[in-house]
Amino acid sequence: MSIATINPTTGATDRMFEAHSDAEVDKRLSASAGAFDAFRRSSFVDRARWMVAAAELLEGELPDIAQVLTTEMGKTFAAAKGEVAKSARTMRYFAQHAAGMLADEPVPEAGLSARVAYRPLGPVLAVMPWNFPLWQVVRFAAPALMAGNVGLLKHASNVPQTALLIEDVFRRAGFPEGVFQTLLVDASRVSRLVSDQRVKAVTLTGSDLAGASVASEAGRSLKKSVLELGGSDPFLVMPSADLQRAVATGVEARIQNNGQSCIAAKRFIIHDDVYEQFEQAMVEAMERLTVGDPMEPATELGPLATEQGRSTVQAQVYDARAKGARVLCGGEPIGGAGFFYPPTVLAGLDARMRVFGEEVFGPVAMLYRVGDAGEALALANSSVFGLGASIWTEDPVEQALFQEELEAGMVFTNAPVASMPELPFGGVKRSGYGRELGLHGLREFCGVKTLWSA
Numbered sequence: 001m002s003i004a005t006i007n008p009t010t011g012a013t014d015r016m017f018e019a020h021s022d023a024e025v026d027k028r029l030s031a032s033a034g035a036f037d038a039f040r041r042s043s044f045v046d047r048a049r050w051m052v053a054a055a056e057l058l059e060g061e062l063p064d065i066a067q068v069l070t071t072e073m074g075k076t077f078a079a080a081k082g083e084v085a086k087s088a089r090t091m092r093y094f095a096q097h098a099a100g101m102l103a104d105e106p107v108p109e110a111g112l113s114a115r116v117a118y119r120p121l122g123p124v125l126a127v128m129p130w131n132f133p134l135w136q137v138v139r140f141a142a143p144a145l146m147a148g149n150v151g152l153l154k155h156a157s158n159v160p161q162t163a164l165l166i167e168d169v170f171r172r173a174g175f176p177e178g179v180f181q182t183l184l185v186d187a188s189r190v191s192r193l194v195s196d197q198r199v200k201a202v203t204l205t206g207s208d209l210a211g212a213s214v215a216s217e218a219g220r221s222l223k224k225s226v227l228e229l230g231g232s233d234p235f236l237v238m239p240s241a242d243l244q245r246a247v248a249t250g251v252e253a254r255i256q257n258n259g260q261s262c263i264a265a266k267r268f269i270i271h272d273d274v275y276e277q278f279e280q281a282m283v284e285a286m287e288r289l290t291v292g293d294p295m296e297p298a299t300e301l302g303p304l305a306t307e308q309g310r311s312t313v314q315a316q317v318y319d320a321r322a323k324g325a326r327v328l329c330g331g332e333p334i335g336g337a338g339f340f341y342p343p344t345v346l347a348g349l350d351a352r353m354r355v356f357g358e359e360v361f362g363p364v365a366m367l368y369r370v371g372d373a374g375e376a377l378a379l380a381n382s383s384v385f386g387l388g389a390s391i392w393t394e395d396p397v398e399q400a401l402f403q404e405e406l407e408a409g410m411v412f413t414n415a416p417v418a419s420m421p422e423l424p425f426g427g428v429k430r431s432g433y434g435r436e437l438g439l440h441g442l443r444e445f446c447g448v449k450t451l452w453s454a
Contacts (some may be wrong), residue, residue, distance in 0.1 A: 003157045003184055008074035008303040008339045009293055017160045020184045025193075028181045032123040032150050033198040035178030040120050040148040042176075044099035047146050054173035055091035058084050058134075065113050065134070065165065067295075072159045073130050073305040075257055075332065076294040076338070087138040093421040094442065098146035102446065103437050113453040118446040120148030121224065122200030124337055125193055127214060129206050130156035131260045137166050139419070141180060143442040145170075150179045152199065154190060158306060195221050201445050204228070205262075207359075208385075208430040226434030226444050228262070228426055230359040231387030233417055234380035235265035236402060238373060241272040241392035242414070247281040250365070253390065253416040255289065255343060258302050259363030260309070262431075263388045263410075263417040266360055268378045269368045279367055285329045286343035286365065291334065302340040304362055310339045313362035320346055320353040330364075357384065373398050381407045387427035388417030391398065409435075 005014040021030070058065060066080035075083070107114040111151060126140045133155065141151050155163035163182045170180040183193070187210075194202050194217040201224040204214045211227040218225035235253065237246050253265035270278045295304030304310045317331050330344030344364040349356055355366055370376045374392075380389060389408040393399055403411050409427035410417055419425045424435040435441045 004148060005072050005159050005161055006158060007071055007201050008305050010337050013140045025183055028183060029196060029198045031178035032152055032181060034168050036122050036150045037178055038152055039176055039179050048095035050096035051091050051146060054169050055088040057169050057173055058088040068165060069133055070294050072162055074294055074303040076302050077301055083132060083135045087134050090421040091142045092136055094142040094146045098442060101442050102147060111452055115451045116447040117451055118443055119449055121445050121447055123152055123198055124149045124445050125152045125199045125202045125358050127154045127190055127204040130159045133159040133162040139436050140203055144445050147446050149445050153182045154185055157186055160184060191217050194218055211432055227432035228436060229430060229432040230385055231262045231431050232266050232383045233388045234261055234267045234269050235390045236269045236376050236380060237278060238271050238393035238398055240394040243274055246392040247285060249416050251285045254365045255301050255363045258304060260305060260361050265390055267366050269370055269379050272371050274371060275369045283345050286345055287329050288317045289343045291340060301363055304341050307339050309361060313341055313360060316354045316360055317344060317364060320355045323353050325349050325353060334345055338368060340343055360425060373401060377405055384390060384430045386429035387431035389419050
């Protein structure tokens with residue numbers, strides 16, 4: 001696969017990049033291992049100072065960085081600016097809180113001097129996707145670097161400018177040489193990177209198949225791995241829900257990032273009593289969306305990031321339609337330049353269809369009709385994925401049922417699933433394991449050391 005920026009709005013190649021040679025990769029791996037020996041001894045005060053400086057660079061150059069994100073993967077300019085701001089806030093959060101979160105913990109029950117310490121592991125390889133090209137990296141890098149680890153980034157091959165930009169930001173912020181480096185390599189070289197003895201742990205955000213491959217290699221090498229994989233998040237609506245707000249939020253939750261988000265609402269599971277109203281309102285709202293150039297302020301939905309991604313979504317929709325699904329709006333690719341796909345709503349779905357079991361990475365909402373909360377729960381849990389879930393009900397009994405019984409790493413009540421630096425982020429089942437963000441994410445790439453003295 002070539003390493004290139006192909007503008008999804010036009011379909012034209014913007015810039016091409018030479019992949020790093022084996023010799024260059026080896027040089028960077030050695031630099032990473034060498035940098036760790038000193039960096040792990042640096043103080044939290046110094047790390048926080050450098051991390052805040054990185055946040056200030058993002059904030060000071062926000063429009064320019066956001067434009068790179070829009071150019072490389074097609075998100076609206078407004079969304080790109082939000083991503084840059086969120087990344088800066090996350091850097092500031094871990095700069096402020098990491099020292100307290102990683103402080104030694106006394107265990108008085110085990111002896112007056114017994115304590116548990118958290119220590120960095122070393123160079124951590126991050127295999128990152130293109131859909132949130134800055135945020136995905138920062139939510140790994142901010143906690144990992146504050147814990148004293150060093151980072152090696154293998155970014156998606158269609159966002160090389162963002163990958164190099166992130167390396168440059170950390171360098172200009174004052175982090176020592178070798179603490180954070182980008183590796184311009186394609187996916188075929190990931191296995192060798194994971195198995196390299198200088199790499200001590202790996203984190204991947206991507207498909208479940210990619211996760212299985214990386215986890216296998218990490219297992220063979222006896223290395224820690226964290227996987228944030230796909231999702232087919234359910235959005236459950238019960239009769240007591242504020243229907244107007246549920247529809248409006250549901251549309252936003254489905255089209256966020258042009259429909260290319262692992263935590264986007266994908267399966268809308270609606271109670272019989274409100275199904276007809278919900279379906280009508282959602283179709284009308286999806287049809288009103290403005291599709292176009294993501295740099296234009298009025299645009300609500302830009303292109304999909306790649307031509308292959310659009311082809312996959314189209315094949316999934318055609319498969320559903322051929323097997324009896326109703327296409328309530330959209331369903332046909334938009335002609336002309338770029339990789340645009342229309343807001344689409346499907347109904348009448350069943351287990352024979354690809355969309356029933358696969359993640360659909362585009363602006364396609366799938367509506368399901370159920371008779372009660374038990375049926376809604378069973379359908380929601382029928383997926384092989386278990387990343388997030390959004391539940392809409394004012395009934396406290398239903399809220400308690402869904403919060404306890406939904407097979408998901410995150411359950412949001414009367415709100416869309418979201419990521420934030422304060423809360424652990426991750427899933428169960430084929431959505432992966434381990435956590436990013438929050439206290440739990442900060443400690444993922446730390447060794448837990450028991451210290452006891454007589």
